[in-house]
Amino acid sequence: MRSPIQWRFPGNWAIFRMDDRLLLMLIGTIVGICSGLAALALNTGLIFMLKWVHHWSSHWWAFVFPALGACMSSLFLEKIVKEGAGHGVPEVIYSVSRYGGLLRLRSGFSRIISSCLTIGSGGSAGPEAPVVMSGAAIGSNIARYFALNDRQRIILVGCGAAGAISSIFNAPIAGMVFAAEVILGEWSAVNIIPIAIASVAGTEISRTLQGNQVIFSHQVFSIDIGDILASVGLAALAAAASILLTHWLRAMQKISPRIIHIFWLRAAAGGAAVGMIGLWMPVVLGEGYDRVVQMIGGNFPGGLMFVAIACIAKILATSLTLGWGGSGGIFAPCLVIGSAVGLTYHRALTLILPSVTWVNEGCFALLGMAGLISGMLQAPLTGIFLIVEITGGYNVILPLIIVSAITTTICYYIEPASYYLKDLVDRGHLLRPGTDARVLSDIKVHELIEKDCISVSQSMPLRDFIKIVEKSTRNFFPVEDEKTGHFAGMVHLDDIRPYLFNPMMYDAVLVGQIMNPDVETVSPEDDLTEVLQKMDAQKLFSMPVVLNNRFVGMISKATLLDKYRKELMVQTSV
Amino acid sequence: MIPRLFHIFRNTPLGRETLLNSVYFCQQTGAVPVVYIPEHTKFLMYFENEVVQVDLDASYLTSPETAKNHATEILLINGFEPTFLGPKHFTASTLPDIPTDFDFMCCPRSITDLSSKIGMGYIGPRVRNIVNAARFPVLLSSTGYKPWKSIVVFFGGSSNAVNALKLGFRLKRNSGLPLDMFTQAEKKPQVYRELVKSQQLEEDVNKRVRDWKVLESGSLEENLYEVPHDALVVMGAFGHGLIKNLVFGSKAEKIQSVLPNNLLIVGPRYSAVH
Numbered sequence: 132m133r134s135p136i137q138w139r140f141p142g143n144w145a146i147f148r149m150d151d152r153l154l155l156m157l158i159g160t161i162v163g164i165c166s167g168l169a170a171l172a173l174n175t176g177l178i179f180m181l182k183w184v185h186h187w188s189s190h191w192w193a194f195v196f197p198a199l200g201a202c203m204s205s206l207f208l209e210k211i212v213k214e215g216a217g218h219g220v221p222e223v224i225y226s227v228s229r230y231g232g233l234l235r236l237r238s239g240f241s242r243i244i245s246s247c248l249t250i251g252s253g254g255s256a257g258p259e260a261p262v263v264m265s266g267a268a269i270g271s272n273i274a275r276y277f278a279l280n281d282r283q284r285i286i287l288v289g290c291g292a293a294g295a296i297s298s299i300f301n302a303p304i305a306g307m308v309f310a311a312e313v314i315l316g317e318w319s320a321v322n323i324i325p326i327a328i329a330s331v332a333g334t335e336i337s338r339t340l341q342g343n344q345v346i347f348s349h350q351v352f353s354i355d356i357g358d359i360l361a362s363v364g365l366a367a368l369a370a371a372a373s374i375l376l377t378h379w380l381r382a383m384q385k386i387s388p389r390i391i392h393i394f395w396l397r398a399a400a401g402g403a404a405v406g407m408i409g410l411w412m413p414v415v416l417g418e419g420y421d422r423v424v425q426m427i428g429g430n431f432p433g434g435l436m437f438v439a440i441a442c443i444a445k446i447l448a449t450s451l452t453l454g455w456g457g458s459g460g461i462f463a464p465c466l467v468i469g470s471a472v473g474l475t476y477h478r479a480l481t482l483i484l485p486s487v488t489w490v491n492e493g494c495f496a497l498l499g500m501a502g503l504i505s506g507m508l509q510a511p512l513t514g515i516f517l518i519v520e521i522t523g524g525y526n527v528i529l530p531l532i533i534v535s536a537i538t539t540t541i542c543y544y545i546e547p548a549s550y551y552l553k554d555l556v557d558r559g560h561l562l563r564p565g566t567d568a569r570v571l572s573d574i575k576v577h578e579l580i581e582k583d584c585i586s587v588s589q590s591m592p593l594r595d596f597i598k599i600v601e602k603s604t605r606n607f608f609p610v611e612d613e614k615t616g617h618f619a620g621m622v623h624l625d626d627i628r629p630y631l632f633n634p635m636m637y638d639a640v641l642v643g644q645i646m647n648p649d650v651e652t653v654s655p656e657d658d659l660t661e662v663l664q665k666m667d668a669q670k671l672f673s674m675p676v677v678l679n680n681r682f683v684g685m686i687s688k689a690t691l692l693d694k695y696r697k698e699l700m701v702q703t704s705v
Numbered sequence: 706m707i708p709r710l711f712h713i714f715r716n717t718p719l720g721r722e723t724l725l726n727s728v729y730f731c732q733q734t735g736a737v738p739v740v741y742i743p744e745h746t747k748f749l750m751y752f753e754n755e756v757v758q759v760d761l762d763a764s765y766l767t768s769p770e771t772a773k774n775h776a777t778e779i780l781l782i783n784g785f786e787p788t789f790l791g792p793k794h795f796t797a798s799t800l801p802d803i804p805t806d807f808d809f810m811c812c813p814r815s816i817t818d819l820s821s822k823i824g825m826g827y828i829g830p831r832v833r834n835i836v837n838a839a840r841f842p843v844l845l846s847s848t849g850y851k852p853w854k855s856i857v858v859f860f861g862g863s864s865n866a867v868n869a870l871k872l873g874f875r876l877k878r879n880s881g882l883p884l885d886m887f888t889q890a891e892k893k894p895q896v897y898r899e900l901v902k903s904q905q906l907e908e909d910v911n912k913r914v915r916d917w918k919v920l921e922s923g924s925l926e927e928n929l930y931e932v933p934h935d936a937l938v939v940m941g942a943f944g945h946g947l948i949k950n951l952v953f954g955s956k957a958e959k960i961q962s963v964l965p966n967n968l969l970i971v972g973p974r975y976s977a978v979h
Contacts, residue, residue: 229802230756275755558795655709656790
């Protein structure tokens with residue numbers, strides 16, 4: 132009766148049963164290639180759309196393009212693939228936290244198409260988060276096809292994210308670090324090896340099909356101690372920009388549905404607003420990589436005020452695009468805003484201290500990018516490695532580390548959760564591996580129910596009850612209604628103590644008279660966290676579990692501790 | 706542990722009939738209905754190795770202000786304490802996650818299409834996905850309230866059919882109703898008996914099955930007339946072969962397209978409790 136087609140289950144092959152690292156390395160390579168191809172598909176689509184839109188971009192009515200793009204993007208997500216708006220990274224982290232990395236197959240392509248429509252038409256967003264979603268969904272569904280377990284599936288989700296980031300930025304280390312730091316939230320040798328291989332596969336796909344080029348190449352900067360000290364101030368400014376972007380994005384997400392109820396009209400309105408800003412300040416349109424190249428190269432036009440206004444305009448445009456229903460990520464806007472912040476800071480320094488010789492403003496643009504990425508993602512390593520790789524700027528590593536570290540710290544104090552994690556933290560859905568919440572979430576109430584309780588009826592005389600107590604090893608006894616079988620209350624051994632030494636009372640007292648009818652109960656549906664809160668609040672060590680008015684069993688802290696320990700060992704074992 | 710049946714309530718006359726079928730099933734089998742009144746047209750079910758997005762048709766959100774009262778009324782009349790499921794987790798703000806640790810689930814034949822389109826012979830893709838991914842059997846209720854007085858297990862010899870037979874024994878034990886077996890023979894009858902023996906179910910079949918009809922002549926469609934109109938039909942879905950994840954299996958497809966009875970479908974991931 133067993134299916135003879137074993138090729139579908141390589142996890143059962145003898146060679147992989149010896150060590151599943153080999154299996155994960157093999158499948159991780161496949162996932163890295165597929166997610167790399169997905170990233171290239173989005174890149175190609177964006178280039179095609181941007182070229183097409185560019186023909187008309189000088190007309191006054193060009194503001195309708197971002198409106199149309201955002202509108203089509205939201206309609207595609209809501210009506211065709213029936214997924215909500217957003218870039219998807221929180222969804223990936225949520226799935227990894229709670230459901231072993233299970234993601235829908237449609238997520239493998241949905242965000243690529245929707246973000247292509249939004250960004251390609253001029254919306255201010257980035258393609259990186261959508262390809263992370265796509266790569267992660269590819270990893271998850273390949274794991275599903277090969278019938279892998281939760282732990283293996285989570286690693287392949289990480290492989291997909293790493294392959295996508297590596298491919299789109301031609302940055303293998305950044306991809307690897309992003310997957311471990313942001314998506315999985317843990318570092319272990321078992322995770323890192325397949326993720327590293329997927330990163331290599333994704334990068335190699337990008338290099339083979341697009342060529343090996345540093346995205347934001349620049350001149351060599353000569354940095355002295357003064358520049359390093361000045362970078363502390365830049366970190367503070369980058370943190371302020373990060374907080375501003377985070378708050379405006381959230382504010383737009385809250386306000387926009389109240390102003391316009393129809394989702395596609397809302398997205399179109401946001402897109403039109405971005406288009407109008409773009410008529411006046413084109414730097415805000417699209418992913419903005421060409422502007423970043425200008426800024427790092429020290430060729431960005433205008434003075435201090437112009438670049439400061441461009442920075443604010445880009446923050447506003449990104450908030451309007453993503454907060455009003457467009458699709459895309461915040462990586463690319465962070466790079467543009469960060470480099471604008473760096474330029475603003477440099478120009479201000481030059482104005483205030485004209486006698487000091489500062490490094491080229493392109494260096495500060497580069498440091499600003501690292502600051503924004505680190506501040507928004509609160510992932511300093513991702514910020515550092517990404518900027519080093521996409522700019523080839525290892526010579527700026529010292530101020531880069533300082534800016535990333537300080538920006539992350541300041542942002543953490545003001546907004547403890549990163550942009551990606553804020554919603555999950557607010558809803559209590561962020562469950563990182565090995566944490567108390569994660570262990571508890573994997574244990575269900577029905578797994579802890581102790582069924583060796585003897586139920587008694589309300590009309591049972593104390594004499595009969597004492598005989599039952601003699602046979603039982605428990606201190607609690609559930610009482611049920613004889614007619615309906617409904618749970619009526621509990622009797623604790625302490626409740627019969629006053630009558631125990633008075634045999635006269637044995638036939639005079641009934642169980643119904645000594646039971647406690649006001650007992651706090653739990654349902655098998657309840658979350659264990661809620662059950663524990665109830666126990667702590669009432670200072671209880673055990674509670675009855677009741678379903679449909681019927682006693683099901685008892686749940687106790689002792690059983691929970693035992694199960695908790697086992698679950699923790701499973702989750703933290705390699 | 707008291708078994709629980711998951712029911713998605715549709716606040717329409719069709720939904721009432723479906724809930725009545727669920728409630729009757731619970732009364733017969735000792736299960737407890739857990740009712741979900743949707744507030745969004747889509748939700749996710751995270752199974753062991755698959756996530757299924759269910760896109761409900763708009764009628765599921767009809768008159769939300771009366772939905773809970775209507776469901777409560779039906780449950781109370783039939784002796785059940787109303788138990789409603791409120792989603793605790795959300796993948797996105799309008800995309801709730803529905804737990805999958807139930808013992809049964811009741812579905813109409815399609816939950817994505819408008820009820821006017823649902824008819825015999827059509828099972829929607831989401832329902833197929835749920836049957837394929839779930840550890841629990843799925844009750845495909847008939848379009849009208851249809852109480853049943855016996856249980857019929859279709860036994861074609863596949864592993865899912867063996868699971869369906871084990872489930873039939875469990876239902877008989879819980880309900881006390883007579884259990885019959887039907888086999889549309891493609892091989893000699895002895896082959897099926899040997900199969901039952903090899904699964905160590907021979908004694909149970911002899912003791913618990915009232916009648917085992919092995920139909921050697923006539924087509925399946927013709928022979929289905931023999932199935933009592935007031936029986937709960939239990940069968941396995943998804944047969945053998947490369948496309949087993951796409952179609953129910955040829956026999957199951959025919960049975961569901963011809964029989965108007967309530968059907969209890971056992972999918973490939975069902976773990977039988979015997």
